[in-house]
Amino acid sequence: MQPTSLAFEAKAHAALDNPALQSALGSIKTGWQAGRSRAAEALPEFEALRDRGRDIKNHTLQHLDLYLEMFETKLAAAGGQLHFARDAAEARATVLDLCRTAEARAVTKSKSMVAEEIGINEHLEANGIERIETDLGEYIIQLRKEPPSHLVGPAVHLTKDQVSDLFAEHHGGPRIEDPAALVAEARRVLREKYFQADIGITGANFLVAETGTIVTVTNEGNAELTQGLPRTHIVITSLEKLVPTIDDAFTLLRLLARSATGQEFSAYTTLVTGPKRPADLDGPDRLHVVLVDNGRTKMLGTALQEMLRCIRCGACMNHCPVYLAAGGHAYGWVYVGPMGSVLTPQFAGIEETHTLPNASTFCGRCEAVCPVRIPLPKLMRHWREVQFEKGLTPPTARYGLRAWGFVATRPALYRAVTRAAAAVLGLLGRGTGRFRHLPLAGGWTQSRDLPAPSGTTFMAAWAKQAGRPSEPK
Ligand code: SF4
Known part of the structure; x- marks a missing residue:
């Protein structure tokens, strides 16, 4: 995906004049924002848990080589295979190769931001492989041919009425308005697709080094069907998802759902250790983990290392006044909101994205709610300094x-x-x-x-x- 972040200001102005978008974004405040606040208040040890989460991530990043090796060994012992990809092109080539080996014509896919980052969707389609998104939000934006606008809710920029129109247009039935009926209709369409897929592609929320386990969380159960039904399961994920132990993964899981949606735990938490075993009734025959670097190891030991603690909960965007006014598409690339303003310049280059670190009032709410205490304003300031040093700041601001x-x-x-x-x-x-x-x-x-x-x-x-x-x- 080519970044269009330099058009941030124009897109933000257009977003402010879009009543449907403003109405959709407004629901984040009453929903996820309020939910996070209730969940944090209800858990006395929440702040201590945030410290623990930060420390687990810092420890893992300090010993990344050790845990990476441990994960690879344990994954192989369980029957899985690790493929290391230095950049997006290498990751795309690996996934396509795996699809060709399996003679795949159709793949089901659950939500993976790393998959978006490497541009796998367009690549599979350009090579004649049908892609079916199984997360409801991802399915909606696939029909609209749009990128996601939020880490947790890819279609959060849309109102229910827009989804009703979309389903009526694509599913050919009467226009439905009841949210439960809309979900049931998407489920009916998608259920058929699961059985046609040759490969299931998922992301991973955590990779557990001590056991070689892949942890995924969803609220729809779609990742479970995606990885359980086809003969081959491919996990597209990135280095910073590693954690040392199962206990560490559960500490972070307790933070993740509370920070993301205000739930105590997501509806489905699945731990996969290897492909199907002889005594298992179902599951894939092959399990491949494509581990993407794409600039992450370059962040180690730099001012940006702290950003690798991110567990992709979306709390920073749910509380950011700029995101809540401009919406995710204004950011012009895969990662949006305050975390995107730090990550996108790293992955897509500051020259193409230097508007993003300025898309902040520095009110500090993002840092105040980040479950792993990432100092997002400090990291955006780092990019502003780089921008100034490279002469990318407009002359009026410079002088x-x-x-x-x-x-x-x-x-x-x-x-x-x-x-x-x-x-x-x-x-x-x-x-x-x-x-x-x-x-x-x-x-x-x-x-x-x-x-x-x-x-x-x-x-x-x-x-x-x-x-x-x-x-x-
Ligand atoms: S930066 Fe923090 S708040 Fe934002 S998505 Fe990552 S973990 Fe969540």
């Missing part, structure tokens, strides 16, 4: 920042300039107490008024309140 730096590092000059500015603005805004238009503040006054200052600076007002004669010269 403006330079001028600001010059003034701000000279306290006497700073006080003189701010005193003069406060006095002039106080005088000009005396009549109405606000400005409708102000040079250099067009972004602010475009959609709201700027309150006029009182005519004095904050420092002077503070000195006066503290009983000092005046602010320092």
Whole structure:
């Protein structure tokens, strides 16, 4: 998928003018956002669990080579096979090769963001292999030929009415409005497809090194049918999903569902260790794990290593005022919201995506809710610095920042300039107490008024309140 992140601003403006999108995004606040808050309050050890989750991830990243080797050995002992892919092209080639070996004509697929990242959907279709998405949200966006707009709810940008129209158009029946009936209709269509698939492709939420186990969670049970019915199961996943032990996986699972949707646990949690064994009644004959690097090992030992703790819960976007206004498609690539603003420049290049680290008010809500305590604002600031160093910041901002730096590092000059500015603005805004238009503040006054200052600076007002004669010269 080619990034279109440089069009973020234009797309965000279009999103603000789209009432259906705004209505769909509004449901995140009352649903997942409120749910996370209730779930966190109901679990006394939630904050301690977040510390534990952070520590498990940090420990794994520090010993990634060890756990990777352990996982490969245990997976092989259980009958599975690991394929390491250095980049997206290598991962696509491996998956296609596995499909050809199995003479696959159709694959069922459950949600995998890494699969989106490597562009496997287009690649399979370009090579004549039918792809059937089995996650309800993914199925909806497949019909609409759209990318996902959220990690957990790929079709969260759509209203129920839009889905009703879509199903009526594609399924050929009467238009249904009842949500339960819509789900039943999708289930009826998809059930048939499961039996036609030669291969099932899933992602993985965690890879357990001590046992070679793959952990997946869903609320629909679709990953279980995807991996259990066809003869071959391919897992497309990435390095940072490794955890040392089953206990560690369960610690993170307790955080994942609460942070994502406010559930105590997802409806289905499946642990797969190897393909079907002789005594098993069902399951695939072959299990392949395609482990994608795609720039992740380059993040180790850098400022961005902390981002590899991400467990893809979506809480940061559910609480981000920018995401909740602009929606996921404005971000122009696979990963969206605050986590996407950090990851996308790494995977797709800062030159093509430098708008994203600026798509933040730095209110800090993303960091406050992240279950593994990733300092997202700090990491976005890192990209802003890279952007500035590479000369990608617009000239007005660059020269403006330079001028600001010059003034701000000279306290006497700073006080003189701010005193003069406060006095002039106080005088000009005396009549109405606000400005409708102000040079250099067009972004602010475009959609709201700027309150006029009182005519004095904050420092002077503070000195006066503290009983000092005046602010320092
Ligand atoms: S950055 Fe944190 S909050 Fe955002 S998806 Fe990842 S784990 Fe969840």
